[in-house]
Amino acid sequence: MIEKATVDAIVAHARRDHPDEACGVVAGAEGSDRGTRFIPMLNAAMSPTFYEFDSGDLLRLYKELDERDEEPVVIYHSHTATEAYPSRTDINLAQEPGAHYVLVSTRDGADSPAYDGPVEFRSYRIVDGEVTEEEVRVVGSYAETEGEH
């Protein structure tokens, strides 16, 4: 479950950085499984086929999350020419078993703000090399789902 404003922010970031891959996290309270704070990160690789958080940025990010009792609920990145499915590299390098790995594709013109078709936005768990796709449910706000189980 993810808020619409966050989805929009991730897609906008992916479009902005196209043709390079965009990446970032959505942080949320530890154990809540609700990403509430959108944090776009710099792709230090500045590449259309690879992304990596800058090592200094990574340290600052995790310190900040720690201080706020948050964790990376979502780790997102874009694919710029292929489908929004984890690549072999994505699977090999995934090291946050608790995170939702979100992939967005900006292929086939989806990078353009004028593009009005659906943008591929998919989510996965990646644990020990095993990929499990999960349904993405977009809500206006988490508050409106209170009381649901």
Next chain:
Amino acid sequence: MAIELRVPTILRTYTGGAKAVSGDGVNLAEFIDNVNGTHPGLKERIVEGEPEELRRFVNVYVNDEDVRFTGGLKTEVKDGDVVVVLPAVAGG
């Protein structure tokens, strides 16, 4: 006093869930060996190859400095230092 190792989530299986463990050594290589003695398995997730080198997609910081810029495994450490291990967030 000792040197503290901050353990990332994915490696806490080696520390019984602890977020931080401590050890000793005069440089990073010795420190990792020392911590591996009490928490076997940690080392091979951080270091690889012969001669040993830090894994490409694991970042290690001593007092907030990325050790890739301070001598890698030869980086000196001392009592009171904080060693942070963070898996890279990367992919293709």
